[in-house]
Amino acid sequence: MKKIVLVTFLAFSLTPIFAQINAKKVLFVILDGIPADVIDTVSTPNIDKIIAEGGFAIASMGGEVGAYSETPTISAVGYNSLLTGVWANKHNVWDNDIEAPNYNYWTIFRMLKEADPSKKTAIYSTWLDNRTKLVGVNLAETGDFIFDYFFDGLELDSLNFPHGEDKEYIHQIDEAVSKEAARHIRKEGPDLSWMYLQYSDDMGHAYGNSPQMIEGLQKADVQIGRVWEAVQFREKSFKEDWLIVITTDHGRELDGFGHGGQSDRERRIWIVTNAKMTNQHFQQVPAMVDILPSMAYHLGIKIPKKIAMELDGTPFIGPVDATDLKAELKNGEISMNWQSLSKGQKGRVWVSTTNDFKTGGLDNYWLVGEVNLEDGQKTFSLNGTQSKIFKVVLETPSGYLNYWVEK
Incomplete structure (x- = not known):
C-alpha cells in the first residue's frame, strides 16, 4: 500500500514540473x-x-x-x-x-x-x-x-x-x-x-x-x-x-x-x-x-x-499588419488613414454610433467594407447618418485598430 501511495504522490508531484x-x-x-x-x-x-x-x-x-x-x-x-x-x-x-x-x-x-x-x-x-x-x-x-x-x-x-x-x-x-x-x-x-x-x-x-x-x-x-x-x-x-x-x-x-x-x-x-x-x-x-x-x-x-476592438495599443512582438489609425469627419464622409506594415493583406472596416461598452454594454457595428491594407487609407460616406460619436475600427489579420470621431 505504501508503494502505491508513493507512486501516486510522485505522479502528482512531477506533473506540475512537467507542465511548466x-x-x-x-x-x-x-x-x-x-x-x-x-x-x-x-x-x-x-x-x-x-x-x-x-x-x-x-x-x-x-x-x-x-x-x-x-x-x-x-x-x-x-x-x-x-x-x-x-x-x-x-x-x-x-x-x-x-x-x-x-x-x-x-x-x-x-x-x-x-x-x-x-x-x-x-x-x-x-x-x-x-x-x-x-x-x-x-x-x-x-x-x-x-x-x-x-x-x-x-x-x-x-x-x-x-x-x-x-x-x-x-x-x-x-x-x-x-x-x-x-x-x-x-x-x-x-x-x-x-x-x-x-x-x-x-x-x-x-x-x-x-x-x-x-x-x-x-x-x-x-x-x-x-x-x-x-x-x-x-x-x-x-x-x-x-x-x-x-x-x-x-x-x-x-x-x-x-x-x-x-x-x-x-x-x-x-x-x-x-x-x-x-x-x-x-x-x-x-x-x-x-x-x-x-x-x-x-x-x-x-x-x-x-x-x-477597444484596445488602443498595438503589440510590439508577434505579427502586426498595421498601426497608427486616424480618422476624421468632413462633409458627411469619414476619411481614414493608417500605416501599413504588411504586404498583400486585406482588412475590414467597421463603424459604430454607440459607446455602450463604456457602461458595460455592447456596441452595434456595421461593416463598411473590405480594404487593401497596403493602401493605407479609405474614405467612405455616412449616407446621412448622424451621431455624436463614430467609433471606427480597422480589422486586420493580426488584430484591431480603433479611432473615435467625435462631434
Whole structure:
C-alpha cells in the first residue's frame, strides 16, 4: 500500500514540473519618473544585460495631443494605461486620486484570469493603490479579482520605515519590494507579475535634474538585477519562457521637477524588453498602451473581441499588419488613414454610433467594407447618418485598430 501511495504522490508531484516546461511567463516593471534622456545616458549594467537579449525603444505616453485620447503624464494614469491598454478617456483615471476607474476596460491581470483561472498572478509594489484601486481587487466591478500573491503597502508602515523628507524610506521600501519579488519569482514563478518602484520619481520631484536623480536610477538598476537573476534562474531550471518588460510612467519637465503636461520630455518614455523577436512597430515609437497587447500575445491570451476592438495599443512582438489609425469627419464622409506594415493583406472596416461598452454594454457595428491594407487609407460616406460619436475600427489579420470621431 505504501508503494502505491508513493507512486501516486510522485505522479502528482512531477506533473506540475512537467507542465511548466516552456510555460509562458511575464514580468513587467515600472520605474517611476525616469526621463528617456536620463536612462539613455546613465550607466545601468543590469538593464543593459536585458537590452542585450532583446531591445530598447524610445516610446510615448500621453495619447494624441489635442485629441480625445490626450492623457495626463501622471503616475497612476500611466500605470493604468499600461494595465488596460487604453488611454484615460476610456479607463477614466486622470490623476493619482484614482477616483472612479472604469473597470469595464479590463486589466491584463483580469484578462489572464478570465482566460485561465489556474494561472497565478503577483504584485510587488511600493504603493498600495496599485492593487486596491487600479487593479481593483475584491470588487464586483472587476469580477472579484484577487491576486494569488501580493507584497505591498509598506509605505503605511512608519515604524519599520520611518518617514523623512529625504525619502530614504522609499528607497528602503523599494529594496524590500525588489528582494521579495526576486525571492517569490525564483521560488514560485507566477505566470504574470508586476513590480513597481517609486524612489526615482521622488528624487526628481525633490531635486530635478540632478545627481540624486541619476543615483535613483542607478539604485533601481541594482533592484532590476535581482529580479532579472530570478527570471534567468526560472528559465534555466524550469525551461520556462519569460518575457520581461521594463518601462517608466512618464518623463519630466525640462528642469526635471514636475510632470503631467504634454511637452516632448514629459511624453517621451522608454521600453526595455528581453524579447528577441520584436516587430517593426517596436523599431518606430511604441506607446505605453502597446505593452498590454504585447504581454497578452506572449501569454497566449485570447482577448474577447468586444475588448480587443477597444484596445488602443498595438503589440510590439508577434505579427502586426498595421498601426497608427486616424480618422476624421468632413462633409458627411469619414476619411481614414493608417500605416501599413504588411504586404498583400486585406482588412475590414467597421463603424459604430454607440459607446455602450463604456457602461458595460455592447456596441452595434456595421461593416463598411473590405480594404487593401497596403493602401493605407479609405474614405467612405455616412449616407446621412448622424451621431455624436463614430467609433471606427480597422480589422486586420493580426488584430484591431480603433479611432473615435467625435462631434
